[in-house]
Amino acid sequence: MRGYAILMVVLYHFFPTYFPNGYIGVDAFFVISGFLIAMILTRDEKMNASVLLTFYYRRIKRIMPLYYLVIIGIQLTLLSLLPSTYLKINQESCWRSIALISNIKQQGIDQEYEKMLLGAEDLFTHTWSLSVEMQWYLLAPFVFLALRLVAEWEKLVCVGVLFCSLTFYFYTDDMTAFHSVFARMWQFSCGVIAFLALEHKGNSITPPGNYECVKEEDEEEMDNRVQHYGYLFAAAPGFIWIPCPKHWLRIATTVSFAALIHFGSSYQVVTFSNRFVVYVGDISYALYLIHWPVYVVVNSYSWNPLTDYLAMITISLILANAIHYLFERQYQQWSRNSISAVVIILMATSMALFHKLTISMDYMKEQKFDLANININDSAWNMTLTRYATESVNIRDWQIGNFCQEDLKFREGLHRRRCCSATNGTGTYRILVIGNSFACNQGDLVYNAFRKYVSRFMIVAHAGCEFMTGTDSSYCLRGDFNHTAVLQRTKPDIVFVMSRYFAAKAWFNTTRPISEDGIFQDFMINMNELERITNKVYLLQALPSCVKGCEYKAFMFTKNGRPLRDIKDGLIERDEFYARQRILEVGKRCSKCEIIDYYPLLLDENEDYLCYDSRTNIMLFDDSNHLNIFGKERIRNMFDHLSEKFGKEISHI
Known part of the structure; x- marks a missing residue:
């Protein structure tokens, strides 16, 4: 499922005219996240401090090392490959990405997601969804702790959370509805309800003796548990033009994906295992992080549209494979102390590079120029x-x-x-x-x-x-x-x-x-x-x-x-x-x-x-x-x- 979701997002970003509904790929990610977090947080009978720390550690291990490695790569790109005019555009979004609050934005036309995609100058535009995910991870344990206090009514309470969030989504302004974790909670809740309903039916997603062994690898297994034609029907809007209002298409997609996860998880037989889709699903996180910065950089050097798109796709796949196999898969095997040290080092490096970006901006502001200094015999000086x-x-x-x-x-x-x-x-x-x-x-x-x-x-x-x-x-x-x-x-x-x-x-x-x-x-x-x-x-x-x-x-x-x-x-x-x-x-x-x-x-x-x-x-x-x-x-x-x-x-x- 993640394979199709990331394909929708990449096609939407690279070819928005031909795949205008590809944004629903992110909605699919949110539903999957709700389902998986419900699976993880309901496996332990008690929700104590040890369980919470283990949960947060696993989320940090899954997200942060690769995330901050790519952030550092983007910062180095800003300092070395792109015109210095990109510094101002990316300065604020850079520190918001480091702080994982890219989804918290001031009202204004320049901060609207579609406008930022259209401009293709902010290399951190895509990090908003990861900020929403991390904020969901922060809130999720407390949501499930509250559900345990009302165990007999947990599904009803979850539905109540869904409708409160959906109401907020419809009645707040467009920017908040798009970026706020509270306006997206209903999508995570759909994934949670899909799992709780499955649990209520007595179905087991993994063999009983292995239930404690559920790890991040469950995400790969999810791809092969969805019924073939039902999934194609749900995914189709992301690949074709359907004249449907975005709000209603988002709702239909969210509900469809939740239903397919629910029913597909009832089967232990692989029903949907296209090798290419499974492969893309494996590298989906790396591909999501890398594809947009590649698009912005190639777009800034653009000469020929055909070669541009070929370069975007090729470079994105090469880099995504490289960081997935050489870094992402490797650090999953490291010890807790090693992971903690790597995350701290990467965060510190990204903050140091942000400081360098700020210094570069201050230097630009202090520059003085005089039209009288134009020397018609020195083209390099005049361009400077x-x-x-x-x-x-x-x-x-x-x-x-x-x-x-x-x-x-x-x-x-x-x-x-x-x-x-x-x-x-x-x-x-x-x-x-x-x-x-x-x-x-x-x-x-x-x-x-x-x-x-x-x-x-x-x-x-x-x-x-x-x-x-x-x-x-x-x-x-x-x-x-x-x-x-x-x-x-x-x-x-x-x-x-x-x-x-x-x-x-x-x-x-x-x-x-x-x-x-x-x-x-x-x-x-x-x-x-x-x-x-x-x-x-x-x-x-x-x-x-x-x-x-x-x-x-x-x-x-x-x-x-x-x-x-x-x-x-x-x-x-x-x-x-x-x-x-x-x-x-x-x-x-x-x-x-x-x-x-x-x-x-x-x-x-x-x-x-x-x-x-x-x-x-x-x-x-x-x-x-x-x-x-x-x-x-x-x-x-x-x-x-x-x-x-x-x-x-x-x-x-």
Whole structure:
């Protein structure tokens, strides 16, 4: 069973478009964990201190040595293989992983699981489930101690715990429902109930004389005790697209897995023993720990999607096998003192490396850079200057906070996103900048140019998504961010729609009327809504995308003094054509809107758009496709001209 569960998770992380329901693999792990812990904690008649210590020791032995070894590997990767911009993204998640509290997060868009998967920059994203597991292990003995006090009602009490947890899961916010051990307790409880019901029937999972010998190896035996077709039916949603709400799919999956564990455990004959699945189940823990960091690292060096995915799968399997056979299986045979010493040493090492990460971050914050220091004859120095500039901007969190306080909240059932407002303007206009991360990245340019007209300035950003059309991501398609409600709540006089486009760049048949294009129709619906509510709309035109990790690739290319012009257009994806056509047509049909186009301002001396200045070797974008400080300097005057033009327009009203 663990083999299929880990396959679902890995496929979901590597290929989310094709396996959007693979997240249920983690739900299966939680059910299995509940069943196994119930098996272990009910074998002893008394729940005394010795039993508790033995239980906790075995859980530590099972989880922590390999866990902290991989954490150390991730930290070394951060310090040696990845751009230093990854340090800020991973700093907080690193110490939370060390403390096994990765599932305890502050509310915010950057901490949402699907957004973190989409960004693929946090190497510790996947550790949340292990934190939930460890917190469950901490609580489980006390749960079973309470059950023993009401032995006659233990199943009823367990069902009560299940429903209390399920109620909390449904009525709390999405982030807490996903990460909290209390909101996941119902899944562990399903596994517990499956075992208690089996025990009530008088069935034995192992021969009576061997019941005390149940060890972690029981997890491997579990894989072969599930009825073949029933399991395939339960696992199918993880491998195919089923249009089912996540909450209900999670419930159906949890109940199905619990039922299959219960009924499958009644059989001593192997009913489901696919060799590949059993093999994957054997290395499942190592594979779970290693696959996501491998994905992030390969993604950061990405050049070709096909070779990227082959590399991700190959490297993940090689490393998972290596640490499973050379370390995980070996330390299971070690003495208690040896295990304790190894865990302490690994924890201490991970904390020491975290301290080194913190020192590196402090060093970045102290760096000073001066645009006057640009030396057009020294490409390596200029790229170093670019990195310091980008890191400084990233540390300031997309510039939000310098002029705009994150105090803007919405009702109407909206979840809080990256929203902020400023009230220190002297004008009479309410200005809203809305979009995705571009709104945060460039909102300060709007504010500084239009400050004298502002009575209230607001930024609302749904990072990774598009305001004018739907984005093909489960994170953006959830429907929990109502743009119409935002507009009605903020009542802006002027709106800047500033988005980095994704879905809007899709192909359409240019020989057909553009009015037949679904994405164009989305644009017009939203533009009509904007014109109805506001007086003026500025719509950002689409730009070519930088390739993944473009700035880092430029940094490595110029490392030995090679000028960026030699890379030519190797950092650019020419993907903007169809989006620009759609936006041009929207502009023709919109009486209140004006198109903002950065493209002419970002061309080099040869009128080429390359994402860098070929004369100075300076990048204009960072690895996240955001304008860095040099790129923003290129477009700053445009907003000053827009402000001046706006002033002339209102003077004639």
